[in-house]
Amino acid sequence: MYLKRKADAFLESWKADPDRLPLIIKGARQVGKTETIRHFAESRYKSVIYLNFVDMPGLKSITEEGYSANSIIKHISLLDPSLEFLPENTVIIFDEMQEFPDIATALKFFKTDGRFDVICSGSMLGVHYRKIHSNSVGYKTDYTMTSMDFEEFLWAAGYSGDVPEMLLDHMLRTEPLPDGIRVKLKNLFLDYCVLGGMPAVIRRYIESGTFSGSLSIQRQISLDYEEDVRKYADGLDQARILAVYRSIPAQLAKENKKFQFSAVKKGARSKDYEGCIEWLKDSGIVTSCCCLNFPELPLKGNEDQSRFKLYYADTGLLISLLDEEAQQDLRVNRNLGTYKGAIYENMTGEALTKQGYSLYYYKKDDSTLEEDFFIRTAKALIPVEVKATNGRSKSLSTLIRSEHYPDIRFGIKLADVNIGFENCIYTFPYFCAFLLKRYLQSMNFQGE
Numbered sequence: 001m002y003l004k005r006k007a008d009a010f011l012e013s014w015k016a017d018p019d020r021l022p023l024i025i026k027g028a029r030q031v032g033k034t035e036t037i038r039h040f041a042e043s044r045y046k047s048v049i050y051l052n053f054v055d056m057p058g059l060k061s062i063t064e065e066g067y068s069a070n071s072i073i074k075h076i077s078l079l080d081p082s083l084e085f086l087p088e089n090t091v092i093i094f095d096e097m098q099e100f101p102d103i104a105t106a107l108k109f110f111k112t113d114g115r116f117d118v119i120c121s122g123s124m125l126g127v128h129y130r131k132i133h134s135n136s137v138g139y140k141t142d143y144t145m146t147s148m149d150f151e152e153f154l155w156a157a158g159y160s161g162d163v164p165e166m167l168l169d170h171m172l173r174t175e176p177l178p179d180g181i182r183v184k185l186k187n188l189f190l191d192y193c194v195l196g197g198m199p200a201v202i203r204r205y206i207e208s209g210t211f212s213g214s215l216s217i218q219r220q221i222s223l224d225y226e227e228d229v230r231k232y233a234d235g236l237d238q239a240r241i242l243a244v245y246r247s248i249p250a251q252l253a254k255e256n257k258k259f260q261f262s263a264v265k266k267g268a269r270s271k272d273y274e275g276c277i278e279w280l281k282d283s284g285i286v287t288s289c290c291c292l293n294f295p296e297l298p299l300k301g302n303e304d305q306s307r308f309k310l311y312y313a314d315t316g317l318l319i320s321l322l323d324e325e326a327q328q329d330l331r332v333n334r335n336l337g338t339y340k341g342a343i344y345e346n347m348t349g350e351a352l353t354k355q356g357y358s359l360y361y362y363k364k365d366d367s368t369l370e371e372d373f374f375i376r377t378a379k380a381l382i383p384v385e386v387k388a389t390n391g392r393s394k395s396l397s398t399l400i401r402s403e404h405y406p407d408i409r410f411g412i413k414l415a416d417v418n419i420g421f422e423n424c425i426y427t428f429p430y431f432c433a434f435l436l437k438r439y440l441q442s443m444n445f446q447g448e
Contacts, residue, residue, distance in 0.1 A: 002035070003035075005152060008039075012040075015117070022120065023143065024143070025145055026122070030200060031145050033122075046086055047091075048093065050093045051094055052096050067109050069115070073085055090117070097128075101131050147196060147199075167435060171419060176418040177418055194211065196319070197314055198314060219320055240264075243265060244276050248310050252342035258363070280310075289310075295407070307363075313353070344388060348372070348373060349373065369398060371395050371396065372384060375440070385413045416430065
């Protein structure tokens with residue numbers, strides 16, 4: 001059972017470009033890179049040469065006589081004489097490239113040669129990316145895959161593209177959803193929250209119609225992540241990286257979700273852990289949300305890098321690491337309990353990241369003003385508030401009304417509500433978060 005991905009459309013557009021460059025697809029472990037690439041390749045090429053540097057360690061010998069296309073093809077054919085290299089109709093897939101980043105040097109030669117397409121992939125490419133980029137600058141196209149977003153989950157569950165378009169139409173017209181549709185989508189979204197977006201987990205859920213087995217798959221993925229730390233975190237304190245990774249659920253459960261090094265280990269200092277956090281971010285396992293010095297444009301360069309929050313890149317993995325009682329209450333009773341704020345905030349951060357946004361928040365030094373996220377258009381700064389309960393939005397209202405924040409003209413609130421608009425605040429159900437970028441582009445807020 002193949003699960004349709006947004007990367008499918010990107011791969012099609014890449015192949016349609018007559019001047020296409022070799023492609024490098026990055027992303028964390030288990031997000032579906034290899035499956036997506038092979039599904040595309042097998043339907044678009046007569047010959048697919050799949051080479052995996054983990055399963056076939058002998059492949060590292062293919063560059064012993066140089067990086068030219070002819071030399072590499074000769075050595076590959078020596079390893080497997082049955083492979084066919086058909087000019088204009090062959091794609092060579094170098095998988096688990098992190099095991100042999102030097103292969104990136106060959107991309108220039110394959111582009112110059114022009115007879116064969118090349119796609120590279122790997123689970124830890126972000127960690128090795130500086131070396132890969134320096135070896136192939138100007139001769140590659142980069143694409144980052146993430147775990148499945150809510151729209152891809154809807155596709156897997158059998159809902160057509162009409163559902164997101166219907167949702168977007170209601171958002172653009174500020175028209176509440178019929179209760180039946182809203183409740184149905186809310187329940188689907190809660191399923192997605194629990195499952196996360198890892199294809200193996202969603203496939204199990206779709207095929208069985210239950211959550212059976214999903215938790216064990218999620219926990220195995222987390223164990224695989226920890227094993228990657230032990231395998232690839234060269235020159236860093238692996239125990240510290242794991243301590244940071246494991247501390248995130250408890251840190252997000254606090255009212256003050258700012259990442260605190262002292263919560264990792266008593267007496268810990270930032271300088272001892274900065275490299276560990278960067279490693280986790282580069283690997284695609286976590287995302288960071290920087291605190292703004294002041295809520296104004298531009299965002300880049302306006303952040304306080306000493307204050308930040310860390311989120312799991314996949315909320316399902318966050319939920320899978322909660323305590324057993326919370327697991328049962330959430331899966332059986334749909335009760336998010338004390339973790340409600342953490343889960344919805346993590347899910348919103350995940351949704352924004354998957355739309356290409358960098359994450360920012362703001363908290364005034366005296367704690368009188370705090371906002372969860374900020375996104376922007378060309379000329380406007382938009383605060384995004386995530387409400388665990390449908391209460392008042394004091395900070396959001398202050399940011400909109402006050403003359404001290406001229407870049408802010410309106411705000412967005414995500415909660416367990418219907419679509420609406422009041423006092424310059426657009427309210428949307430949580431499950432609309434994946435549409436925010438399309439919403440802002442369609443509303444043409446840039447000129448406001």
